[in-house]
Amino acid sequence: METGNALNLSLNVPDTTKPRVVIVGGGFGGLYTAKKLSTKYFQVVLFDKHNYHTFQPLLYQVATAALQPDSIVGPLRKIFTNRDDFHFRMLKVLSINNETQEITTTAGNLHFDYLIIATGMKTNFFGNKEIEQYALPMKTIPNALNLRSHLMQMFEWASMTQDKTQQDKILTIVLAGAGPTGVELAGALSELRKHVLPKDYPQVDFSGMKIYLVDGMSRVLPPMSEKASAITQKTLEKFGIIIKNDTMVESYDGRTLRFKSGETINTYTVIWSAGVTGEAIDGLHKEWMERGRILTDVYCRVTGSNNIFAIGDIALMKTTAYPKGHPGVAQPAIQMGKYLGKHLKAMHEGKEVPPFKYFDKGSLATIGRGKAVADIWKLHFGGRPAWWIWLFVHLTFLITFRNKLFVLVNWFWNYITFDKGNRLIIRPYVKSGNELAKQVFKENETAA
Ligand SMILES: Cc1cc2nc3c(=O)[nH]c(=O)nc-3n(C[C@H](O)[C@H](O)[C@H](O)COP(=O)(O)OP(=O)(O)OC[C@H]3O[C@@H](n4cnc5c(N)ncnc54)[C@H](O)[C@@H]3O)c2cc1C
Structure with a gap:
C-alpha cells in the first residue's frame, strides 16, 4: 500500500492453522530444507536477501569471465513454482525474538512456530x-x-x-x-x-x-x-x-x-x-554463539531452544567425529537441510528421530x-x-x-x-x- 510519498510494504503472508516454518536463507541448507518439507503439514516461508540461490563453488568462473552469472544462480520463485502454501519474500531478516517467536524483517514482523537459520557465512576482514x-x-x-x-x-x-x-x-x-x-x-x-x-x-x-x-x-x-x-x-x-x-x-x-x-x-x-565468519542475526542469545557460528545439538536444534534450528555453514554442531563442527562446504548444508526437511514433522509430533549424521563424500x-x-x-x-x-x-x-x-x-x-x-x-x-x-x-x- 502506498500512502503519500512513502511506500509501505508488508510481508503479506496469509494466516494459517498449520504450524508455520520460517527459513532464513535460500542457500544450500535453506533450499534443500524447503524442497523436502511437506506443505501439507506446514506453511513454509522462505526469506532471502536475494531472489536467487547462488551456486558459490562456481563464482570464481564468473569472476574470471568463463561463465555468465545467470548460469550459476537459480531464481527461488521459479524453483518453488506451483507449491501450495509456500511463500518466498526477498528481504533482509533483521532480528529474532525468541520469547515472542517473532522475526523482524525489512518488510515487517512475522510469527513463527519453527525457525530455521541457514544464513551461511560472510567475508571476514578480521576487523581491518x-x-x-x-x-x-x-x-x-x-x-x-x-x-x-x-x-x-x-x-x-x-x-x-x-x-x-x-x-x-x-x-x-x-x-x-x-x-x-x-x-x-x-x-x-x-x-x-x-x-x-x-x-x-x-x-x-x-x-x-x-x-x-x-x-x-x-x-x-x-x-x-x-x-x-x-x-x-x-x-x-x-x-x-x-x-x-x-x-x-x-x-x-x-x-x-x-x-x-x-x-x-x-x-x-x-x-x-x-577468512569467513558467520552471517548471524541480531537477537540470538550470546550463549548460543561461538566464534560467529550458532551452537546446535545433534538434531540441528539451537542449543537452549526448542523450535529454532541452525543448519549449514552458520551451524556449529560439535560431535566426536567433528569436534570443531562440520567443514564449511556445501555437503553438510545440503545434508542438514534434507535431514530437517525429513524429520521436522516427526519432531513436531514429539516422536523420536535419529541424530544428524554427516556422510563425508570427500x-x-x-x-x-x-x-x-x-x-x-x-x-x-x-x-x-x-x-x-x-x-x-x-x-x-x-x-x-x-x-x-x-x-x-x-x-x-x-x-x-x-x-x-x-x-x-x-x-x-x-x-x-x-x-x-x-x-x-x-x-x-x-x-x-
Ligand atoms: C567462492 C566460494 C567457493 C566455494 N567452493 C566450494 C566448493 O567447491 N565445494 C563446496 O562444497 N563448497 C564450496 N563453498 C562453500 C559452500 O558454498 C558453502 O559451504 C555453502 O554455500 C553453505 O551453504 P549455506 O546454506 O549454509 O549458506 P549459503 O549457501 O551461503 O546461503 C546463505 C543464504 O542466506 C542468505 N542470507 C544471509 N543473511 C540473510 C539475512 N539476514 N536475511 C535474508 N537472507 C540472508 C544469503 O543471501 C544466502 O542466500 C564455496 C564458497 C565460496 C564463497
Missing part, C-alpha cells in the same frame, strides 16, 4: 577496515561481477601505458587466502594470462603479469590432505603462480600490500578469500584445465581423473536443468577454443573507487 575498503571479496554474485569488472579494467589500463613499471603494477594480482577459492582463482587467472589476454591486448607484455597466492598457513589448500596440497602447489608453480606460504598480510592501502614480515608488493588488486578442488585434486575417503589423487570427477560433481549439484545445460555448453566451448567469452565491463568498477581510478589515469597521463 583498510583491507575491507580496498580488497575485493568473493562471496556473492555482485562480488564476482565487481571482480570481473575490476580485472578487465586493469587490463584496459595496462594497454594504456607504456611505462613498464607502472604496467607491471597494474597487472600484479595478489590472492590472499590459499583455500579452494584462492587456488581456483589462481589457476583461472593463469589461464587468462596464457591463452586469452595476449590475443586481446597484443601490445601488452604479459610476462610482467605476476599472480601471487599468499596464506598464513604452511601449505596451500589447508583443509585438504597434504598430498593434495603438494600436487596443487607443484601444479600452480608450473603455471607461474608465486606462492607465499607462512605469510600474513598486515595492511593494504589500495596501492601497497604489506606483510607482517615487512615485505611489500605494489598492486591495485588484492582479492580477499582469507573434497575436490580444481587447479585449471584438466587439473584438479581429490581426497575421497582414503584416496588422495590429482590430474585428469580428479578433474573429471570435479566436472561431474559440479554439474550434478547445479540447481536447475537450464544451469547444468548452460554451464556444460560454456565449458565445452571454453575447452575447445581456449577462450573465456564473458570479458565484459558491464558496470565499470574499481574497488578503491574513483579516487584511485582518477589517480591511475593521472599516472598514465604523466607517464605518457
